[in-house]
Amino acid sequence: MARRTGIPYDNINKYLRGEVENPRGDTLEALAKAIRRPLVWLRDGTEVGENDVTPSAGKLVAAAIVGRVEAGSFREIDEFDQSEQVLISVPADERFPHARMLVFDVSGDSMNDLSPRPILDGDRIVCVAYEDVAHEAVLRDRMVVVVERTRDGGQTREWSVKQVEIYQDRTEFHPRSTNPKHKPIVIYRDINADDGVKVEIIALARSIQNDLTF
Structure with missing residues (x-):
């Protein structure tokens, strides 16, 4: 590993023995590449499968930061975006252990009066993909969900956080x-109504995170 990465042998030994918990700079990334494993596996003990995510003994799973939720903000959809999704480690969801975990960054004040805990600008919402849990989490009053609205023939999209009333x-x-x-x-149960806007629930909110500065 020292030969592959250029990192001194003694430094790698100190890390493996637990004498150094957080190596400096890009050391962990170099080590992960050398053993062909994801960075989150080496750093947090998180297992990342090809098609799924499973909890390790530390009860952490990898979740993709999908994007930003902001009410009223429609953005163009880039169908050819090849940028790699950023993965972070989050606590495993014991209620929905097999669902994909999705993370959204919050912009704006559209949920700053939610009870019992507001969702504020700068928060991060940890969710499960709704299509993975819809069969066991039937939509009901007071659920907090991420809603996708598309218009212009699917060329523009809005993601926003909302609370359900049925x-x-x-x-x-x-x-x-x-x-x-x-x-x-507001979505009426009229199969003939078509105003060119499509609304879909894409995620069920499960928790809120916000890092404190110091």
Whole structure:
């Protein structure tokens, strides 16, 4: 490993013996490449499969940072985006152990009045992919979900966080905000209605993270 990476033999031994918990610079990345394993596996003990993610003994799994949620912000969809997704380690979801974990960064104040805990600008939402859990997590009142709205023939997209309200003739996805500019998304049960906008639930919110500066 020392020959492959150029990292001194003694330094690698200190890391393997636990004498150094956090090697400097890009040492861990170089070691991970040398043994052909993901960085999160070496750093956090997280197992990353080709098609799934499974908890290690440390109860951590790898989750992809999918993108940013921001109510009212439609962005063009780049179908040819080949950029590699960033993976982070998050606690395993014991309720949905086989679901894909998705992470979204929050912009804006559309959920700053959510009870019992607001979702604030700069927060990070840890979710499970809704299509993986829809069969056992039937949509109901007060669920917090990530909603995708597409328009312009699917060329532009908005991701936003909303709270569900279900009525006999419609489902409403509500912001919980002190800012009156944010409005709910209302979906009526009318199979003939088509205004060119498609709405889909893509994730079920499970927890909120926010790192503190010091």
